[in-house]
Amino acid sequence: MHDIRAIRETPEAFDAALARRGVAPTAATVLEIDAARRAAIGQAETEKAAQNAASKQVGAAKAKGDEAEFERLRALVAEKKAELARLDEVARAKDAELTALLATLPNLPLATVPDGADEADNVELHRWGSPRDFDFAPKEHFEIAGIARDMDFALAAKLSGSRFVVLRGAVARVHRALAQFMTDLHVDHHGLTEVNSPVLVRDEAMFGTGQLPKFAEDSYQTTNGWWLIPTSEVTLTNFAAGEVLDGAALPVRFCAHTLCFRSEAGSAGRDTTGMLRQHQFEKVEMVSITRPEDSLAEHDRMTRCAEEVLEALELPYRTIALCTGDMGFGAQKTHDIEVWLPGQTAYREISSVSTCGDFQARRMNARFRPEPGAKPDFVHTLNGSGVAVGRCLIAVLENGQTAEGGVELPAALHRYLGGKTRITSEGALA
Template sequence: MLDIKWIRENPEALVQALTNRGQSESDSQALVASIISGDEERRAHLTKLQEAQERRNAASKEIGKAMGSGDKDLAERLKAEVAELKSFVQNGETRERELEEALKGALAGIPNVPLADVPLGADEKDNVEVRRIGEPVTHDWSREHFDLGEALGYMDFERAAKLAGARFTVLSGQLARLERALGQFMLDLHTQEHGYTEVQPPLMVRDEALYGTGQLPKFAEDLFRTTDDRWLIPTAEVPLTNLVNGEILEGEKLPLRLTALTPCFRSEAGSAGRDTRGMLRQHQFNKVELVSITDADSSIAEHERMTECAETVLKKLELPFRTVVLCTGDMGFGSQKTYDIEVWLPGQKMYREISSCSVCGDFQARRMNTRYRSAGEKQTRFVHTLNGSGVAVGRALIAVMENYQNEDGSISIPTVLQPYMGGLTRIERV
């Protein structure tokens, strides 16, 4: 959520930011004007309410003086005035809450403002590559992961559809073990080498948690909701970030670096016809999430560090990848700047996203009311939050299968994963 004071002082900057994100200039102007108008109405009403409260308090004191001096007529007039002011204040406080909620609702729907160095653009075609690691290779016999998995007998989409419908997969045998190995390898890397603390969070959360990280109210259709009004997490970013919801942290203990390996659940609303075969776009998938909570001065450097941590996963797996910075029109709702890491898939002959690392500034912290106080200071400041995939386990499985496939349909196991596979070096059909 953006700071209303900043919006009040920088309306043109917000209009430009919204326009850069893909909204028409006229719609952006209308939205900003509406928010400023709502804020002005709220502040004017608050001023009247405060004046009425002050007059009520003063009149109440004057009643005693009038009674003491024997001026009963004045005392009665003052009592009538106090009664009228009391009614006004009561009704005014209700109206104040209504205006506050209306403004809060309007602010909740506004995306974050991109940083100055984010490239301008309309969509993914305007994203900018910043580096490329490894040499992508595709053989004449390269196949996609679903053909490989089905041929090996360890990947079953028909039985998954029988159990749960489309966009689910049943893994078995050595592919199930390989997926588990990937997740354990990533957790060990991030906790032992990168300084993240492992967390096992709830997989269901309340409205407040999804509001805090920005999924609600705008993106409810992308989520799964239970019958008792909880939500299945779309990513561990939600519970990990909200661990500090409403708290005041000690500045000297920042940054907090947290990681979790969890299932993630997404409705994939609006993705009809996209990646309908295979495991690329699922309703349920596993992911290792990275979350950092920093002070206001460290978040940009932390963003570069987090992205490097995610890239290290692919380097150790010896998978070709490239890192791109997303343009203004392709960024997520809560992000100030995002790096996408795209891994090479020989079967598709293209790079596909496997990690997205974003810095959010104080956008989520304002929604969560999470602050920190530095030693010796009375003033508190909003923390800055960051999140990233470290990385998506299912997509890493796809990348390993396609990049390590052999002409006979077997799959070699990356050296770094072999200890997690009991020394196994190759997956073959049994």
């Protein structure tokens, strides 16, 4: 949500920032609604003062026995009361209209974010690792002999439809090991607090992180009104909703391994084979809540936390800065990390790390007190994948595949697999 005072003070700057995100000028419309709302509030205050004054005079007229003046003043009080009710309703309607409009406007990009229309304009920051030289044509994950039998899309389709998968045996165990490895790394080495949080949330939680109202079609809602989370960013960030945190306790850093659910409404026809883009998937999410002055440094820190997952798993990757046209709705700056997939001969997104400034905090009224007795200010919120478990599984399988159809597994996973180091071409751990 945007600060209406900032829009009043610098409407041209607000429109210029929105234009960088491809959004038409909006400040004039916002300020027109705001002016009508403030005018109604001001008129209501005037009417209230007149009503109070007339109310006091009613008693005096009655005491004097001036029946005509008494009736006139009583009628005036009734008139003012009715007008006050009308103005209050106008103010409430304009306030709702203003909130609804502001709720659909994306966050403003930081000055350092590169301009651009789409992913073609993103800027590569650095690369780590070198793609492996294969002496055979590498396959995609679902084509590897030791994996194909136990990565069952047909069975999942029978149960649930398209964009689901059933994992069995060794591949299911490696998937579980990856999630545990990531969580342990973030807790033991990165200092995040592990959380087990719900996957069903209320409207308010989805609104607070920006999924509602604009992106309702991208999520699933139950018949009794709960929403299935698209990521545990929703739950973890909303821990601060409606709170005034102790500034001395910031930053707070969380991670959670959860199921995630997305309708993929805008991705028809994209990545329809394999398990790259699923309706149900697992992710280890990171969320930080910081003081405003610390959020950019925290963004870099969180990016490194995600990068270190891939480095530990010996997976080549590149980190890019998203341009203004490719950033998510609530972000003011985003780094994407793309892992190398030899089966596609391409880098594909495996983590997205964003700082949202006070955009989410304003929506959920999440504040902190800089020091005892000081006026509360809005916190800054950040979120990032640390990382997507299914996509990480794809990368491990494709980068470690052998000519015989097996997979050599990264050393970091061996202790999570009882000392096993590979998946054979028959699909067994060995």
